[in-house]
Amino acid sequence: MKPSLLERFRLLDNFGHSLAAPAYLFHPRKVEEIAEVFELARQSGLSVTARGAGRSYNDAALNGGGIVLDFQQMNRILAWDPVSGRITVEPGLTLCQLWQAVLPDGWWPPVVSGTMTTTLGGCLAANIHGKNNYRMGVIGEHVVEFTALLPTGELVTCSSKHNGDLFRAMIGGFGLLGVFTSITLQMKRVYSGLLNVRAWGVPDLATHLAEIEANAPEHDYTVGWLDATAGGRWLGRGQLHTADYLHEGEDPNPSQTLRVEYQTLPNRFFGLVPKSLLHDFMAPFLNNPGVWAVNTVKYLLGKGDKCYRQSHAAFHFLLDYVPNWELAYGRGGLIQYQSFLPKQTAADAWREMLTLSQRRGLPSYLGVTKRHRPDGFLLSHSVDGFSLALDFKVTATNRSRLAALLQEFDRIVLQAGGRFYFAKNSETHPETARAFLGEETLAQFRRLKKRCDPENLLESDLYRRVFEKA
Ligand SMILES: Cc1cc2nc3c(=O)[nH]c(=O)nc-3n(C[C@H](O)[C@H](O)[C@H](O)COP(=O)(O)OP(=O)(O)OC[C@H]3O[C@@H](n4cnc5c(N)ncnc54)[C@H](O)[C@@H]3O)c2cc1C
Structure with missing residues (x-):
């Protein structure tokens, strides 16, 4: 990939079209291309934000003046076992593509958002809830493991038992510690459509x-x-x-x-x-x-x-x-x-x-x-x-x-x-984030940010609005 920055300058907006920010847009297809974009960001002094389908209602997937890594072309199903209901996907796969792949075999995603246009990477980064949150919890509770590329260049594999602290922070971490490169999820058995x-x-x-x-x-x-x-x-x-x-x-x-x-x-x-x-x-x-x-x-x-x-x-x-x-x-x-x-x-x-x-x-x-x-x-x-x-x-x-x-x-x-x-x-x-998350949680988040992203490459408009000063 020979990235020419100016050709890639685009105005991106949020789902509700109430916020917009120009950014240099890249569509990686493989992990090496993400690593190249991190390197480009390092050299050019720009920050990087991951983006799925851009269905967040706010500035979570916006990065004014920086680089946006749009994952929608990294959307392959890497493995599917219709006996166990376990599936491994790239982060740009949408919920629509997911349920269409598994339902004919009698499975359904355990947690879905109110739209099927969202990507799995975006769903994990936000740790989405469905209309069954009281029974099935958030989507992170159904993640068997994921791999993520950290801005340091390290490719980490996390599950609740292995790298558990990163697992609990990157799921729901809004792409601020690293980017998901593959996700393994457990589907829910269903006997009817x-x-x-x-x-x-x-x-x-x-x-x-x-x-x-x-x-x-x-x-x-x-x-x-x-x-x-x-x-x-x-x-x-x-x-x-x-x-x-x-x-x-x-x-x-x-x-x-x-x-x-x-x-x-x-x-x-x-x-x-x-x-x-x-x-x-x-x-x-x-x-x-x-x-x-x-x-x-x-x-x-x-x-x-x-x-x-x-x-x-x-x-x-x-x-x-x-x-x-x-x-x-x-x-x-x-x-x-x-x-x-x-x-x-x-x-x-x-x-x-x-x-x-x-x-x-x-x-x-x-x-x-x-x-x-x-x-x-x-x-x-x-x-x-x-x-x-x-x-x-x-x-x-x-x-x-x-x-x-x-x-x-x-x-x-x-x-x-x-x-x-x-x-x-x-x-x-x-101040609101500090009040509801608490000092200890924020200190833990800052420690992990320093470990995964010591140069602060991963930033978004949401990060600058809330986390930078929290
Ligand atoms: C109509 C509608 C209904 C909705 N209903 C619900 C609901 O019922 N429950 C619920 O919880 N939410 C709901 N949402 C919110 C939505 O599920 C989340 O905002 C979700 O994150 C959007 O996914 P996306 O792929 O569009 O991600 P984006 O909006 O593009 O990005 C969201 C976050 O994910 C990060 N991200 C994206 N890809 C990656 C990656 N590969 N690695 C690391 N980080 C990444 C981004 O940096 C950003 O912080 C709804 C949204 C809409 C528009």
Whole structure:
């Protein structure tokens, strides 16, 4: 590879198109090419950031003025054992490519994000959680081992037993200690391509959280939609979904439902409108009165109790049903704020936050709730409690008011003993990170950074915003 830097200068952005930063873009295909880019960075004095599919809501995969290593072309399946369900992949493989490879053999990824476009490297670096976090934990708990190239040039293999400190820090370490070059994961056995789903309405926040708490232990997946525009006695109303795997023998035709074609989402909405045009239809409704009206109709239609069967892909990746839905948010794009709160304090903290956002005229247009359990990874975002993810529309006129609101959210979440997720929030300050992670965790992270990356080659906009000064 003879890299000419200027030819590679590109403007990259985050998933919500609310942040952008120019960088020198490289697409490595093998480990030696990553090592060459580290060397180039060393010589040119530039920093390096790994990037998967760029689906983080914030600046985790941005590196203004530096080098971005885009892993999407390093996406081969290196080994697959359909008997044990163990798979080894390159980090640029997407969740879509993963489930399509394993489902026909009766396996499903144990943890998936709400979109299948993310890469395994990005999923490990963020240590993603799914709608089953309370039962299956984060994706890192299903990693058998990974190899990673450190900026020092060392290729390390890590598992929970071998190089355990690096294993627990690089998973969830946002690519700041080294870059994953191969990942071995354990898949989950499934006997059908379908899930048994139940959906029902919840009238307020207290009921919303109580019903998640009561239902989660009984079900494989639990997730809530929260109407963040509803106030007063309806504050926190929404709809819950639980889903369960079918047991062996329950699906009369598993050979059909396990096929990829059976899972694939239809190309047209109501059989008429091409999916690619849907975001244009959504755009006129993405304002305060429009979202309030749509949410009210959605809540009223979804109040009753319904049970049905749905494919894995349709249940997990509902958001992918509308390609580029984020474009409906307009030129300013969107950001997401996700807070993780202990079950004892969640209701009061979210009541305060939702009320505050409505009073400021900045309601969230989409709220999603989940049940979580703690994990042992160094920069963990999980708690024994719940998370609430809130999407906000960004405009030229509300940007600074929104930033101020999210600062107040941080204060409320910290007071309530909560945690934050570095794949989502774009306003987290170093003091907030210090407060929720604690000095000891940060000191451990700094020690590992010095050992793996003594010249600080691996930096990102997220690193400079939060970790450099934390
Ligand atoms: C619609 C939508 C739904 C989502 N739902 C969920 C959800 O349910 N649960 C959840 O936890 N998250 C969710 N997310 C967030 C998403 O899963 C994470 O941001 C994930 O990291 C994105 O993966 P990516 O491949 O796009 O990585 P990027 O956004 O490109 O990068 C994310 C981080 O990974 C690092 N990275 C990328 N590749 C490597 C590598 N090879 N080695 C080392 N570091 C690397 C980057 O430096 C960066 O810090 C969702 C995002 C979207 C857009």
